Amino acid sequence: MKKNFTSIAGMLLVGTMAISMTGCGSTKTESTTESAKPSTAATSSATASTALEPVKIQALIGPSSLSGIQSDELSKEIFEKKFGLKMDYIFAGDKFDERLSAIMASGDMPDLIEFKDKKQFESAVKAGVLMSLDDLVAQHGPNITNNLPSMLQYMRDNYSNGTGKLFGLASQIGAGQPTNLLHMALYSRWDLYKKIGSPELKTYDDLLQALKKMQAEYPATATGQKVYPLQLWSDWDSISMSLVDFTVPGYMGVNANAGTLQFTEYDPASKQIKSVFDADSKYFQGVDFYYKAKKMGLLDPDSISQKWPNAETKTKEGRTLTALWGWQSQIFNGNDFVKNNPQAGLVPLFPKDEAKFLVQAELPVGGGYVFGIGKNSKNADRIIKLLNYASTAQGSTELMNGVEGKAFMIKNGKAEYAPEYLDKVMKNDPSTAGYESFTMLSKWNIDPRTNEPITHEGWSQFVKQNLTAAEQEWTKANNVSNVYEYAKKNLKVVQDDGVTALAGAPTDDIKVIQQKLGELLKTASWKMVYAGSDNEYNTLKQDLMDKASKLGADKNFTWAKAEYTAAAQKASKYKQYSVR
Incomplete structure (x- = not known):
């Protein structure tokens, strides 16, 4: 089996949207x-x-x-x-x-x-x-x-x-998923968010400030274990600090390191592709977000060394205030603390001026x-x-x-x-x-046969049964019925077009370059997050960009741009599938 997250909190909130979806067209070529x-x-x-x-x-x-x-x-x-x-x-x-x-x-x-x-x-x-x-x-x-x-x-x-x-x-x-559950929002404690006054969140810096206040309200569990608003883990890393790829760039509407186009990020809205090694890339913005969190005392210091099972245990025990995805929030929402304190469930928080809602592509x-x-x-x-x-x-x-x-x-x-x-x-x-x-x-x-998704995660019965008290109150407070509706009202919704999925495999010389770049980016990103000062952070970032250039980052990006152009042409050729 692939990873099968049977109960996905994000889906619980988008179920209404999934239920209302209709067929994808009726022509023979689409x-x-x-x-x-x-x-x-x-x-x-x-x-x-x-x-x-x-x-x-x-x-x-x-x-x-x-x-x-x-x-x-x-x-x-x-x-x-x-x-x-x-x-x-x-x-x-x-x-x-x-x-x-x-x-x-x-x-x-x-x-x-x-x-x-x-x-x-x-x-x-x-x-x-x-x-x-x-x-x-x-x-x-x-x-x-x-x-x-x-x-x-x-x-x-x-x-x-x-x-x-x-x-x-x-x-x-x-x-694709009616909402991209891997790139949707940072989930956090609804009770603590209300306790600090439900502040309006416009930027990611606003989000960090809110988490700081929430941490002050709940610094430790009932058993005395210290609570950190954010935690990461390193065993999912491959060519990069993978949790950066999976979160912040996606929250900003781009696909980072998508498909075979490694060390690039693609913006479906503008149809632009850029290198993750560019100083203003969304990937670097993601690294910067976690560096700021570490500097503010919000990031679990075990993040660099712990593996997912450790992080999962802390989520179950309520030793973190956030989850990076809807499915992870379900792990938190199922613990005894939330069962006894329903308003402590996790709900999505969006910085309205900077967040974009990335919707996964259709893949014929x-x-x-x-x-x-x-x-x-x-x-x-x-x-x-x-x-x-x-x-x-x-x-x-x-x-x-x-x-x-x-x-x-x-x-x-x-x-x-x-x-x-x-x-x-x-x-x-x-x-x-x-x-x-x-x-x-x-x-x-x-x-x-049902006009609902194939998976039970989108069935009316399951969606209704699985909404938590916090999720119900969140939808009511925002006058929406689900996350997707919230995004349409408050954020920019970006529909991925699936082009990057059609990119071809890299040539042997590009594979060699990508392997070297992967080791560099993965290691350097963690060092940046744990930098001791802004000066050290900036030095590490510049050193990373310089080394990447020497290892062939420009050559890799030139190849990726050509592959993207070819993939865009392929996308118009392969469109037909039927569900029946």
Whole structure:
């Protein structure tokens, strides 16, 4: 499974917007949401394979914590009974890259692989370890063919090693999250915000000043543990200080280090791309924000050394006053302190003059994840039938949320969990996690049967059930029904156009440059945050820019600009997909 945050506080507030979303158009050249045409293989191929004796296949899903054969209801009812597949998962955890490299070097590929990015997939195509899927899709994948034509053409045009053949199926196709939950707002304590007078927040400096006052009101937990308004963790870092990429630039309406265009940031509103090494980049503004927080005593000093599990524990224990995303705020809102003090729940805070609301792009050709089948697999036909089912609204809905008729049912045109199953979902019971990794369609696509998102996170039943007291009061205080409505009234809403997702892989010489730049940027960014003075901070920043220039940052940016231009041209070519 990919990371599957079952209860997402941000979604709870945007659910109304998600529910009101309609189809994405009706022309044959654009994305469409249709209910008139039945999904032929959603029923026929599944029924045909029901009588098959299950066969064991090996699957490497990236990234995933799954290991061995699973015995949950979806595995039994969908994978085994419908498609005759007993999945034997190869454990990878956070070492997926290393595990994949070792397997590719051996040449003995598993039956099914889900690559976590197209660069990995392209390497496998060039290595000749994957099976051509053209005939299999033609014979067993009518829904793939009819619903996802642009994805198929895109993969043939760009990831076939020049052969024009189909070697992989990209997933996550279609609508982006109704609000980009990874780049939305800083969430903080509603009770403390009211206690300091609910000050108007215009700038990020205003936000820091408000957090300082809130810290003064709640400096320690009931057990005497010191409370810091902000905390970070370093184990998510890759080519940069990743929590900077994931937060402040996104709060300002840009994608930092998007796709393969590393060390750049893209503004969909202006259609401009710039280097993160520019002195006025949003990335540097993010580093500056956390440096100011450290200087004011707002940043947990453990941030540079702690890992996510430590940060998660502190969130659960109420030892921080903020969460960086909606899903993280749900972790805080579920602790005993909030249960006993409902107004202490976290709600989003926006600096109105500087924040921009970034809405995720629609992706007709899919996101980064790609399915491939090992060239020696003996059961490729069954795998394609499964992915064909996953290319329908019905299939993706079941794989995401549980077996229809058991976990949920459709009543009066809306999907609803059975009461006992809903209770498990609300408690984040692992048995309800679902198999998002196998959904070919983005979970935010609108199911034409319900006019609500495929994922339960957008179902009316779930949204209504999961609103906290603080969230309810926040919407009332701001005279809005959800976060998106708030943004439209008070902020600039920026719709990502998905262009950067179509950028090609870097050349070998650019890869070398990017590797060196990554180590530099990651290390130097943390040093800047922990600088002892403004003078030291400015010296470190200038030193970083100078070293980046010597390592080839300008060459990387020249390559990125050319790739962006090419990607923008591709975007007009690949637009068609259907949800039905």
